[in-house]
Amino acid sequence: MSILGGNNLNSVPASQKQTFATNYLDLSSAANAGWGQQYLPDLMEKEAEVFGPRTISGFLSQVSAEEAMTADQVVWSEQGRLHLSYKGNMSAANVFTVTHDIDEAAGFTATAHGVRVNDTVLLSNANGIFKALVTTITTSAITVAPYDGVAIAQLTTAKATTLLVYGSEYGKGTGYYNNSAVNNDLERHTSNEPQFKTFTNKPIIMKDFYEVSGSDASRIGWVEVSTEAGQSGYLWYLKAESDTRSRFTDYIEMSMLESVKGDDTVAANAVDAHIRDNGDVVGTQGLFDAIEDRGNVTTGVTGVNAATDLAEFDAILAEFDKQGAIEEYMMFVNRGTSLAMDDMLASMNSYGAGGTSYGVFNNSEDMALNLGFTGFRRGSYDFYKSDFRYLNDKSTRGGINAANAANALRGVMIPAGTSSVYDQTVGQSMKRPFLHVRYRASQTDDRKMKSWVTGSVGAATSALDGMHLHFLTERCLITQGANNFMLLK
Numbered sequence: 353m354s355i356l357g358g359n360n361l362n363s364v365p366a367s368q369k370q371t372f373a374t375n376y377l378d379l380s381s382a383a384n385a386g387w388g389q390q391y392l393p394d395l396m397e398k399e400a401e402v403f404g405p406r407t408i409s410g411f412l413s414q415v416s417a418e419e420a421m422t423a424d425q426v427v428w429s430e431q432g433r434l435h436l437s438y439k440g441n442m443s444a445a446n447v448f449t450v451t452h453d454i455d456e457a458a459g460f461t462a463t464a465h466g467v468r469v470n471d472t473v474l475l476s477n478a479n480g481i482f483k484a485l486v487t488t489i490t491t492s493a494i495t496v497a498p499y500d501g502v503a504i505a506q507l508t509t510a511k512a513t514t515l516l517v518y519g520s521e522y523g524k525g526t527g528y529y530n531n532s533a534v535n536n537d538l539e540r541h542t543s544n545e546p547q548f549k550t551f552t553n554k555p556i557i558m559k560d561f562y563e564v565s566g567s568d569a570s571r572i573g574w575v576e577v578s579t580e581a582g583q584s585g586y587l588w589y590l591k592a593e594s595d596t597r598s599r600f601t602d603y604i605e606m607s608m609l610e611s612v613k614g615d616d617t618v619a620a621n622a623v624d625a626h627i628r629d630n631g632d633v634v635g636t637q638g639l640f641d642a643i644e645d646r647g648n649v650t651t652g653v654t655g656v657n658a659a660t661d662l663a664e665f666d667a668i669l670a671e672f673d674k675q676g677a678i679e680e681y682m683m684f685v686n687r688g689t690s691l692a693m694d695d696m697l698a699s700m701n702s703y704g705a706g707g708t709s710y711g712v713f714n715n716s717e718d719m720a721l722n723l724g725f726t727g728f729r730r731g732s733y734d735f736y737k738s739d740f741r742y743l744n745d746k747s748t749r750g751g752i753n754a755a756n757a758a759n760a761l762r763g764v765m766i767p768a769g770t771s772s773v774y775d776q777t778v779g780q781s782m783k784r785p786f787l788h789v790r791y792r793a794s795q796t797d798d799r800k801m802k803s804w805v806t807g808s809v810g811a812a813t814s815a816l817d818g819m820h821l822h823f824l825t826e827r828c829l830i831t832q833g834a835n836n837f838m839l840l841k
Contacts, residue, residue: 441509448475467494479504602748623635648671648838676833683736743761788829802825
């Protein structure tokens with residue numbers, strides 16, 4: 353038996369202080385290239401953070417609350433308007449035909465109107481404003497008698513006439529009658545019942561995972577990495593794991609903003625078929641879709657940048673007056689809109705003699721000039737402005753906006769405070785923020801933000817020579833009182 357030495361052993365000493373192939377590590381050889389050179393580079397171990405804070409989460413934490421649920425869907429009801437007001441046309445002289453409610457709601461049926469005989473009404477259209485008494489009614493036609501005796505002309509233009517009930521007037525000793533021609537108690541008025549609308553949303557399940565082999569988890573790196581969570585070290589898998597977690601957290605927030613419900617009217621919905629959701633409606637309604645569906649959208653006066661002049665803000669105030677008249681709003685806008693608002697507010701200021709004057713103080717030439725505004729008051733409304741990173745970052749909505757400026761989303765206005773709604777799950781009226789997140793949770797499983805590890809790295813749970821880090825959440829966003837919200841486009 354013989355023992356053979358390796359062919360590439362550096363084991364032969366030299367008698368002189370000279371470099372030979374047998375006693376010198378050739379740093380220029382292909383085998384050793386990259387580990388050392390005659391002049392070694394200065395290795396900057398710290399990974400450069402060139403994109404600043406990369407996460408966009410945090411928006412919902414500022415404007416919403418969170419609440420657990422156990423059901424497959426959330427159902428809530430919102431109050432209707434208190435006063436009776438309708439749109440329609442003058443189908444004949446002194447005859448108003450109801451076609452829409454005051455919000456021009458789709459699917460409104462004329463039989464739902466609550467106008468009664470002997471109600472006093474205001475009628476407004478292009479011919480003027482008229483005051484009249486209701487004399488007869490049908491399921492859709494309301495015949496009136498003008499107080500001034502001058503007939504209200506026919507005007508058949510759709511939705512061009514508005515009717516408002518402002519009171520009533522009865523003769524002495526009379527009762528309530530559906531038809532003044534029937535003067536008996538057999539045809540009394542029916543009472544007007546409160547109207548409310550019911551809305552639903554459903555949670556979606558979101559998942560992600562990170563995988564690393566056992567060898568890579570124990571391998572040291574030469575670059576020091578840091579994470580959004582504050583971790584640092586020379587193990588690259590820590591960086592990758594943290595990035596996966598941060599990305600998933602951002603996906604949670606982005607889904608609550610961008611999601612839409614699937615179209616369950618399509619006979620073969622490809623999304624439903626792919627998810628295999630047993631025919632249930634797929635998707636969930638996010639914030640932007642809820643405002644598009646039930647709220648308000650402004651494109652600005654010029655159509656270039658929304659809400660950047662007082663004329664547009666005055667139009668916004670007029671619209672909010674028609675809704676809940678909530679007097680405090682948070683505005684989350686992109687950079688262009690934020691600067692345009694600063695310029696608008698600055699232009700309202702009378703410039704000081706010694707320099708530019710902004711805000712409640714006079715800036716001197718020796719001060720750092722503050723050209724930005726965080727809030728202002730117009731009429732009885734207070735607006736507080738904040739940049740929305742999601743609308744600026746090129747890798748999120750900022751990039752989408754840049755690619756399609758005609759349909760860009762430049763901001764959102766969210767009312768402050770709470771709303772009162774009837775929660776059908778709880779069975780009572782409750783005060784809640786206008787926005788709140790519902791997540792699945794029970795005594796058995798909390799799915800608000802689950803994470804767990806499988807594999808043999810660390811505490812071994814399986815025979816896998818590696819580590820799987822899993823993330824899961826099941827949640828939806830509830831947008832109550834969307835009529836008080838505004839999208840800036």
